[in-house]
Amino acid sequence: MSKVFTQTQIGNLTLKNRFVRSATWENMATEEGHMTDKLYGIYKELAEGGVGLIVTGYANIVPEEKPNAGMMGMYDDSFIEEYQALTDLVHQRDSKIVMQLAYGGTKTTYNLGERVIFAPSNVPEKGTNTQGKAMTLDEIDYIVQAFAKATLRAKQSGFDGVEIHGAHTYLINQFLSPYYNQRTDQYGGSLENRMRFLIEIIEQSRKLVGESFPILVKLTATEFFEGGLTFYETRVICKKMEQIGVDGLIISGNIHGKAIDMVGQSFDGHTLQQEGFFHQYGAVISQDVNIPVITVGGLTDIAAIEQIAESTNIQCFALSRPLLSEPDLVNRWQSGDRSESLCETCSKCRTKRGNFCIVNKERKRIIAQMG
Template structure:
């Protein structure tokens, strides 16, 4: 019987448990994407808290693929020393660090990047701040190569794995979705052709890092959006990735335009509200042979443990609970199985915009009221 605190391997990468810190933007980098000592310390704290695999905040592969201030970049060799500090901070604590790579496509703005955003099609949809320019085939080939270059850097800098962000309405997801992909060439139309960009990126990355280096993909099980990616489409993408040898698929859902079914939902107060992507992840797990991770509203030890025990997913991913409690894995493993203290208010992201890094504002208020420090 599988257990939450089993040791496992992903393509040779040894993990001390099945708990994953799912990627979240931390806002702890310089304007150009250079990581800071603050970010290295943050990842070190997560590793010390017992997280089995830490996935970084989304790292842009080209400056026009950036979305938020303080976002990590993997587009240049000049960050090598600072990147090595990130991996060293995690490895000193016995942890593993996976670099998530992204281009956000139409989900950025000319104000943020200084030029018109790009996307599969030049159309304005609710999830885009403005109408983007359509990528040419030459542009697409360049982006495919840049993902591979980013993966090479990650391997060189000591990251233990890489993950391609194909969820949440970002560029790869924009190609997958019939709502945002209106192309009439080989990158649009049928679901297989809408998967073409994802598969070219995956193959390019795999060639760059080799068969022995873990390559993961974060995939929407559905966009939860009229006209967007459906579960049936996601199953096709998952099967194609599985056939090509992907090492794990992390299943999420939704885009910023998905109303109450966005990737980061608020008010997760009851067990019934938790694990809101589990049905999607389980369908994908039934379709593929590779390990499957599930993210989305997980808060209770009993639910997390049950998902693993019943083999509904192989790994469970969380983000916001680890912002409030980086030591949550140690607490659960030590026998205190009470619910994660995160109240899903999303207040943790505001300091990333104003104070140079995310933190739990509720925990800070409580600590200050007790006269204790962070």
């Protein structure tokens, strides 16, 4: 049997295969972040499609901060019962599910002027040009505790773990980045200080959920611009994450929709690949640490995924767009149909109404009409 269809472990969590649905904003929750029938339907379809682990779309941890419309919430106990229904639904279909928790920060253009947006320093986000409020020490502690409380709610809801979003220029990533973090206190300057915010989030979460509840961290391999977080620094961060008890690492980039155009370019000594954009970075980190490393981005070909699985220590493979296009893709591959994903990597799925495939939806409609 192909390695990618064998069981694997992330902490004490057993997965039936090596495929992960990476966190994807669906824009299907209510205004307050609560579940809807459409959202339950999305996760039911994913669980039935054969993926070993589902990572939810990002959930906001405080009610006043929401970087996108229609995103899930985890900022108070009112969510627990409906998420228990969600986790039961997934578990009944032999899949596992973790919740992604995030503070978006200045990587947003949503409802600007109507809310205070925290940032480590007075440095606008490069893509959105959104300016945030440099955080006080009390505000840092407030967000640390909010992450920890949300992690506890995830455990109480029956999730199999959490993924702390420390990538993609969201708040944690900005604290890690020497470009965005211009602080002169204990949270800025040296890499040790820039890591402090993330370390405190993990440590405070552990105090509430114990040592056995899986905590994963998503990180940007490198920021792909001069003066940003480097891959060398990310390797140091990953080793520290293992040291403080993180159960798995998701190594991503920060170039949404642009990675396909940057294939073949090298940054910090490694090259973006056609299949698995960032897997060279993940492969190095998988040699540095003894916890599972998950690669995400640009995975559409089962043969290429199997080759990466055989030639590196990367343990799991996370897909988003291919599963938007074909929620049952993993089942199809496992059944013996090894043709590439129908995903065209066109990024048209990234709409203002959420992330969903418009190409294959139209294709299926035409085929149905012809039938």
